[in-house]
Amino acid sequence: MLERFFRLSENGTTVRIELLAGLTTFLTMAYIIVVQPAVLSGAMFGMKTGMDIGAITTATCLSAALATAIMALYARYPIAQAPGMGQNFFFVFSAVPAAVAAGYANGWQVALGAVFISGVLFLIMSLFGLRQMIFDAVSPSLKNGIAVGIGLFIAFIGLQNTGLILKDPGTAVKMNVHFASPDLVVFFFGLLLTAVLHVRKVRGSILWGIVGATLLAVILKLFLPQLPQSIAGSPLVTESMLSKRFEFAKGFMSAPPSLAPTFMKMDIVHALSAPMLPFVFVFLFMLVFDAIGTLIGVAEQAGFIKDNKLPRAKEAMLSDAVGTVAGAALGTSTVTSFIESAAGVEQGGRTGLTGLTTAVLFLLALFFSPLIAMIGSYPAITAPALVIVGAMMCQNVGKIDWRDYSESVPAFLTMIGIPLSYSIADGMALGFISYPIIKLFSGRGSEVRWLTYTLAIVLLAYFILIRSRMG
Numbered sequence: 001m002l003e004r005f006f007r008l009s010e011n012g013t014t015v016r017i018e019l020l021a022g023l024t025t026f027l028t029m030a031y032i033i034v035v036q037p038a039v040l041s042g043a044m045f046g047m048k049t050g051m052d053i054g055a056i057t058t059a060t061c062l063s064a065a066l067a068t069a070i071m072a073l074y075a076r077y078p079i080a081q082a083p084g085m086g087q088n089f090f091f092v093f094s095a096v097p098a099a100v101a102a103g104y105a106n107g108w109q110v111a112l113g114a115v116f117i118s119g120v121l122f123l124i125m126s127l128f129g130l131r132q133m134i135f136d137a138v139s140p141s142l143k144n145g146i147a148v149g150i151g152l153f154i155a156f157i158g159l160q161n162t163g164l165i166l167k168d169p170g171t172a173v174k175m176n177v178h179f180a181s182p183d184l185v186v187f188f189f190g191l192l193l194t195a196v197l198h199v200r201k202v203r204g205s206i207l208w209g210i211v212g213a214t215l216l217a218v219i220l221k222l223f224l225p226q227l228p229q230s231i232a233g234s235p236l237v238t239e240s241m242l243s244k245r246f247e248f249a250k251g252f253m254s255a256p257p258s259l260a261p262t263f264m265k266m267d268i269v270h271a272l273s274a275p276m277l278p279f280v281f282v283f284l285f286m287l288v289f290d291a292i293g294t295l296i297g298v299a300e301q302a303g304f305i306k307d308n309k310l311p312r313a314k315e316a317m318l319s320d321a322v323g324t325v326a327g328a329a330l331g332t333s334t335v336t337s338f339i340e341s342a343a344g345v346e347q348g349g350r351t352g353l354t355g356l357t358t359a360v361l362f363l364l365a366l367f368f369s370p371l372i373a374m375i376g377s378y379p380a381i382t383a384p385a386l387v388i389v390g391a392m393m394c395q396n397v398g399k400i401d402w403r404d405y406s407e408s409v410p411a412f413l414t415m416i417g418i419p420l421s422y423s424i425a426d427g428m429a430l431g432f433i434s435y436p437i438i439k440l441f442s443g444r445g446s447e448v449r450w451l452t453y454t455l456a457i458v459l460l461a462y463f464i465l466i467r468s469r470m471g
Helices: 002-006 015-029 031-041 053-075 087-101 107-127 130-137 140-161 182-199 205-226 277-302 313-330 341-346 352-365 369-376 379-399 405-421 424-441 450-470
Strands: 081-083 165-168 172-175 335-337
Touching (some): 002 015, 002 352, 015 205, 015 379, 031 081, 053 081, 081 313, 107 130, 130 277, 130 313, 140 165, 140 277, 140 341, 140 379, 140 405, 140 424, 182 379, 205 379, 277 341, 277 379, 313 335, 405 424, 424 450
16 A cells, blocks of 8 residues: 555555655654753743743644644655754744734733645745745856755755854854764764765664764763763873763653644734734745745755656645644644654655654654653754765755856855745745846746746845845
């Protein structure tokens, strides 16, 4: 039945490969189960938004499972979805304070209402095919530039999360030279193990890298506290290097937290008020371009795009729209396609069975949250997967027409814009705005579709009239 429904042989894959790919994708994005509740509740920042952390955890797993299952069964693509990073920070630091400033005591509920409305608008766009039109209007070089930009972005996220790349007031970023620290030892071990297994074409290399890094983290956790004083006091092992963020799971199973504190608590009426409408459109903008960018990046990597078109694009684009609407009703922020899906694709995942596996694991995570939290909340374990996948996605750079500057310059701006702006949507906007302008003033304006010109105008207006006022 699985063979017939997912067409495994036709896609050059097997049940075993798909299951391993689904597990790999899940492990690389499982951090969201821990991070999302910490962000939306305000616990990560030492503040309180009013949202229940347990309810957010349940809402995160349920919305991720629902959206990913729709993608898997309806579009049959190996792309997983969950509440997106970036949108959750905008929710807490922009939408909620704006709602409170507007006089609404239930700020988080009004913000959820804004997310819900943006999801409904997104769903309407998907049903009428507007998203697919945008997808098809993107040139092949821009599509590949987006894929490379996302690859650089997720690799940068991995390097930052594990502590190898640090913030610096003088140069923006710098490298952490304490290679003997436990975090970096675990990271480099996982990275080199994964790379070697990948070179040797071992199936499940990324997954085995995660397993190996987890085992090393456990060993270091057990033996580092027993280091001799002479070693612990040496210049190579400082107190900060022995802080060990890795913590053992406090158990293997637990009952899912109640959803009641956030279920159907969105305030749609006040979300439609004048002060909140700009936030509705910002959520919509982020959702549209993050989703399209991720879809392009993963689809290019997997080889799904044929003749600059993605088969079953409309079906693929409905899942995150439904996920966002359902997620807001459950009590979480915008649900979108996850760039970590590329990890599963790199492991051979080519059909919806990969996504279905990930969806089931999100449901099981509700009962095994302590174990998932142990792996997902320690970036040194999962960061190697992001770096390896980022490297693999950069091979798309060879598909860009570098001899045609009207194609290569917008693609290059997109490639560097995504990681440097720390936003898929903002990086894509650089390419979308520059592409038609360069073509037009080069005397080749007829090569550009009308929708591309429209997008450039809309994006310019958005940044000048809305984003610039939000800071």
